[in-house]
Amino acid sequence: MKKCVLTAVLFLVMLSVPALQAETMLYYTFEEGIAGNSMEGSTVTDRANNPIYGAAGTWNLTASAGCLSGCDYPMYTAMETGWVPYGSQLCMYANGGYLQSNVSAANLAALTGSTSDSFTIEAWINAVRSGDNLQCVAGVYDVGGTANSWFLGVLAANPYQFKFYSELACSDGGVYWVQNNTDLWYDQWYHVALTWDAATSKVRIYVDGGPQADAVLPAGITLKTSDQTPFTIGRFAGPVDDGAGQFTGHIDDVRLSDKAIDVPQMLITPPPSSCLEVQQRGFGLALDLNADCSVDLKDFAIISRSWLTCNVPGQTGCLQNWY
Structure with a gap:
């Protein structure tokens, strides 16, 4: 007689209870x-x-x-x-x-x-x-x-x-x-x-x-x-x-x-007043190279320029650690 083994799977549902918001x-x-x-x-x-x-x-x-x-x-x-x-x-x-x-x-x-x-x-x-x-x-x-x-x-x-x-x-x-x-x-x-x-x-x-x-x-x-x-x-x-x-x-x-x-x-850290400040606090987008809070063709233009012209270590105006 073939035995059927029923495997009981216990799903643990972690309910995240949000903290009560103060009014x-x-x-x-x-x-x-x-x-x-x-x-x-x-x-x-x-x-x-x-x-x-x-x-x-x-x-x-x-x-x-x-x-x-x-x-x-x-x-x-x-x-x-x-x-x-x-x-x-x-x-x-x-x-x-x-x-x-x-x-x-x-x-x-x-x-x-x-x-x-x-x-x-x-x-x-x-x-x-x-x-x-x-x-x-x-x-x-x-x-x-x-x-x-x-x-x-x-x-x-x-x-x-x-x-x-x-x-x-x-x-x-x-x-x-x-x-x-x-x-x-x-x-x-x-x-x-x-x-x-x-x-x-x-x-x-x-x-x-x-x-x-x-x-x-x-x-x-x-x-x-x-x-x-x-x-x-x-x-x-x-x-x-x-x-x-x-x-x-x-x-x-x-x-x-x-x-x-x-x-x-608490009201300790003021909201950032600019995209540059967002980046300085470490919350900016990694590819937002011109610090305008968006990743677009302007940023890829910076990458392209560095790819074509930045070949000498220490050259100014290039992406850091590009080479």
Whole structure:
């Protein structure tokens, strides 16, 4: 009797589960136009796609500390600089100026409610040693107040250096802080980021994409929500004349995301501005010899010329290692 051997073949199907994409809740490049005493805010939503700052949402462009009304100049100044790190042309000059959200209590509650579980706040900063020792880059925080949530800031270490410092006000009534291990230099651009992941109860800070410090908070803890304290960039919330935590220096590309994102998703490396830059970063096409981001007859013309004329080692104007 002929036996039939059935061979069972097990197919392992590897399902690739894409990482959850963070939703951008706020993103300011400071390229926006200024109309009167307000600047249009980004259109952003919470996780349920409920609007937080819609098209009508604006920022208060309050005058300098000590000037409550009738001032000739806004706090927000978009400045041309010789080099802005993330590809934009303008940045916020926060020496004496700041931005404060001008939205409803419901919108503020939606914003802080969306960040109470997990979030990432990141920015490019260039700090100057002047003013308060503790300065706010961005946050929902009123020093001395009770309706606080979190802030991202800098703390003076000595006349030449500072630390990246953050506090989180949590649902258990505690206020937790974390700062980076390495002192940073004034008058130098850095990308800084703070991530909070409620699933792991971990808060972590990054400088230029490198993790600098982290802390594990009590399990199950969440951040406090607030419908009172506004979101600010460049200083803490509070009375406009107290100047609490006024940032001195430049701030650019502030982005708030609703998840604890990984370094590759952060705004660290600006998008390439030219085909040459694409090639310099090692992502160009191998046969794109004239760096125009395409392989065409122009490139083959270069190959043909080298084939016909490049016969002497070291000859200029030839393809490298052609012979």
